[in-house]
């Protein structure tokens with residue numbers, strides 16, 4: 001008997017993907033897509049592009065929230081996965097070990113500072129963060145966890161407890177006890193908490209993904225020094241910034257950091273197979289896994305899974321072979337050069353910032369004060385950004401995203417395989433869309449109010 005014929009299944013469906021999603025998965029999400037005009041059906045993807053059901057090509061500056069560093073449907077990652085499937089590898093042994101996890105752990109640790117010597121695999125970013133929280137507590141025999149305001153570390157309850165954004169945490173409390181936040185960039189506030197010498201770890205994104213906030217000069221180095229001084233672990237969350245996103249393999253390299261704990265995930269997957277890892281110092285690992293009795297103190301049925309390991313190994317090779325990390329640095333510089341003049345050109349553009357191919361543009365009230373801006377932003381803070389994201393998509397076929405709840409910031413995390421022409425196109429279309437949005441024609445204002453649920 002033949003197995004599942006995927007193509008026949010896809011070809012035979014005659015109804016609407018969006019309708020089925022709304023009926024079986026999440027109707028509110030489909031409402032959002034319809035409101036902002038993102039309600040396409042998608043047929044195909046390659047590299048930095050997606051094609052809709054009508055054959056239109058879109059430039060994907062959203063990059064699956066930063067999981068497609070090696071590009072969508074990368075043929076070399078796919079070939080490695082197919083080869084692994086055809087090898088009939090032993091799979092997950094439970095009581096036993098196989099070759100691939102050790103090889104990926106070795107490859108990851110070869111790319112990080114010597115302080116990081118052990119790797120614990122997970123299936124996602126939030127699980128890697130959960131591991132950091134649990135192991136950090138056990139290793140230090142302390143319970144408090146510090147994180148930064150506006151930080152984001154995932155949506156399971158532990159990670160959420162370290163989140164600094166009420167939009168994610170409200171309604172899901174009580175969160176875990178012992179979690180507190182300090183302002184991002186404020187070393188004095190951090191020290192006043194660490195000084196109590198009861199903090200297990202300080203977890204921080206090197207560049208905050210929500211809003212795309214870059215650390216002030218000296219902040220991360222200072223935070224690391226304070227953690228060392230007061231016996232707390234320094235955890236740098238590289239789930240979003242890792243694997244070349246910011247123009248170095250890991251963002252912490254920009255500041256010469258040597259963290260004790262580093263959660264990674266997203267792009268390690270090659271865009272194909274969910275996989276994450278917590279990279280940690282030997283000291284942390286040995287403090288938790290300190291006896292045979294504690295040999296399986298933390299883990300998960302599917303981690304490490306063979307296909308995830310192959311995806312990770314193939315991704316690291318692809319980043320090296322195609323020099324994607326250097327490419328991210330080079331194209332990121334070009335993107336900034338192209339877009340920073342927008343600050344001078346348009347009053348509504350307050351800042352353009354980024355590092356490598358992690359880029360954002362922030363809008364603010366024009367100095368000359370426009371009534372329309374006030375109306376829009378009063379309806380819902382951050383709505384102006386949606387006035388740019390929506391036409392950028394529907395008219396210019398470029399996918400981007402608003403950088404967080406109620407933020408007038410647009411962010412992009414394109415696949416690192418993007419071309420110089422794509423970057424130039426993005427810069428040009430962004431300019432054209434801002435030009436149009438800042439005039440705030442009535443149609444756009446109406447759209448904005450609908451999007452805010454006001455009409």
Ligand SMILES: Cc1ncc(COP(=O)(O)O)c(C=O)c1O
Pocket residue numbers: 065124125126127129152153154155205209237238239240241265266
């Ligand atoms: C910095 C950071 N940490 C953790 C996570 C959670 O990762 P995941 O969505 O794989 O659970 C994310 C996801 O966006 C992230 O950006």
